[in-house]
Amino acid sequence: MYVILVYDIGEKRVGKMLKHCRKYLNWIQNSVFEGEITEVKLKEMVHSARKIMDEESDSLIIFKSREERWLDKQVVGLERMSTDNFL
């Protein structure tokens, strides 16, 4: 499935979360990731993300689309997509 992930994480934890999400998805903008992922890998990512987060104050939202082609993407201005999204 194709997912878009956005997070709003406290400053002390955001570096760790960035590193964590980069193992699974492509960083495309400040606090925003996208990419293809399996249900199992998504569960694994969310499970360990919870350990990083303070669930009282941090927020993580994942939009799941069964197919990438059901999602059109329009970029206005600078495209910040980084290519170094692999370990």
Added chain:
Amino acid sequence: MYVILVYDIGEKRVGKMLKHCRKYLNWIQNSVFEGEITEVKLKEMVHSARKIMDEESDSLIIFKSREERWLDKQVVGLERMSTDNFL
């Protein structure tokens, strides 16, 4: 159509962009909006967003899905969705 909008805007312009996007979509998290919108209204929103942005350094990404039901949403931690998303 249903859209998810994320932006990364310079500090001097972000307040204006927040106010602008709120006229069209629901704010759900820092720099993230979602909601139902027509093609015409989306064009209008992007057109005026460009006037606010510095397209050399700011970034706006819009994911469009023809139907909301093609998108599942999972929230982990705090759900920051604000209710005052109307003019």
